[in-house]
Every structure is written in structure tokens, then in C-alpha cells.
Amino acid sequence: MEEVEIMSHRILIIDDEDDIREVAALSLESIGGWKVDTASSGSQGLARAAAYKPDAILLDVMMPGMDGPSTFRELRKNPHTAKIPVLLLTAKVQSSDQERFAQLGAEAVLSKPFDPLTLSSQIAEILGWN
């Protein structure tokens, strides 16, 4: 009998906070059934994105060194990562911050704290994944 390989979505999570990164990874793997790679900084995220070529990137806004917006701009400059959809993740709730992040051109801006039970369905809906 022919085996059919079910392709799972691949997500790269870029966040400097260990707890957020691990909870998001657990959520997307366990609830979403997706394959997850992680990076703890913007520069590490750029390298992982180019090597891992994920289907989407979940990118924290506030990170030391290269922050989320800077990382996003670098992703867009690299032809290997330019077309990967990026969802920004932020704990900033001021509408001015949210608007500023939305204008960067990311697919969406997601708020922290996120609900780990619904994070994957939220992302799937935004990206049009079944």
C-alpha cells in the first residue's frame, strides 16, 4: 500500500523570552500539529529562517539587540526569506504601537499574552491554512 506523507506546516518562532518561546512551541506542536523551530534573537532568527525555510515566522517585537521590526526588515531584504509570511507578537497594547507595527507589512500583529489553546487556529485563520 502506498504511504501518503502528510505535510505539516513549519513555523519558526523568534523570541528572546525562553518561557514564551517554549510555550508557543508546545502550543503549535501539540495543538496545531506543526513542526516548530525556534530562535532566541533576531540575528539567530535570520540564520534559522534562511536555513529552515519555514512556512511562517512568529516574530517577537521587543527583543534586545536586533528587535522585531529590524529583524522583519532584514527578512524582507533576503530573497531566501522575503516571501515567508511573518506574524508579529507583542505585549504592547497602545493603539499607536499596534498601528506602527501593522504598517511594517507583516501578515498580522498578535498580542501577548496569547491563549496557548487557540494560538495555532488563530495563525491558521490569518494565513488561510486548513
Place this chain on the structure above:
Amino acid sequence: MDQPPHVPFKDALGKLWSTFLPLLMERVSTLQAATDASTQGEVSGEQMAAAKAAAHNLAGTLGTFGLKNGTDLAREAEQMLSADSGIEFDGERLRQISACIRTMVQNHDFSEEGLSQ
């Protein structure tokens, strides 16, 4: 009997909570230390910046582990520590907030509570 699908996930999330509890308590301590120092007029700019970062981290994390009230309090603390928020610094309120968050975090029991409060 099969477990509901979310139970194994909740167990795994509970393990992550246990893993990161020391980090969360450290953030609460940072917030509390800066607040105590500020009421004595002895806080440095670096301490205040660290407290603001700790409040920001707590705001973004606690709700994910089911402590929405903790997120709300941490947000209030972060805004009070932000010069451009328009919210006046209130040392006594910050002390209350940090004490309350500490209690919430110390008493949070995954086995009894749902993932959102």
C-alpha cells in the same frame, strides 16, 4: 477512559510553568526591589528600567499561563514605570501590584484551574 485532548497539553504546560516559575519570581522580585527602593528615594535609572522590563515580560506571560489578572496588574505597573504613558508614578500602588502578582504566581495551581481566569 481516554483523556480529553487538552489534558495532556495542560500537563505539559504545567511542567513548563514549574520550569519557568523561578524566572517569573525573579521578575517579580526585580519589580518589587525597584518599587521599594523608589519609595526610599534610592532607586537608580537602571533599576527602574529593569523593573519596567520585568513588568513588560510579566504582562506578556502571565495570561498565557492562565493568570489574566496578573497580566492586567503587570500592564498597569509597566505603564506607571513608562515616562511617556501619561500615568503618574504611584509607589504605594506599585508595591500593592508587585505583592499581589507575587501571591498570584506563588499560589497558581495548574491542577485546579483552567488555562484562563
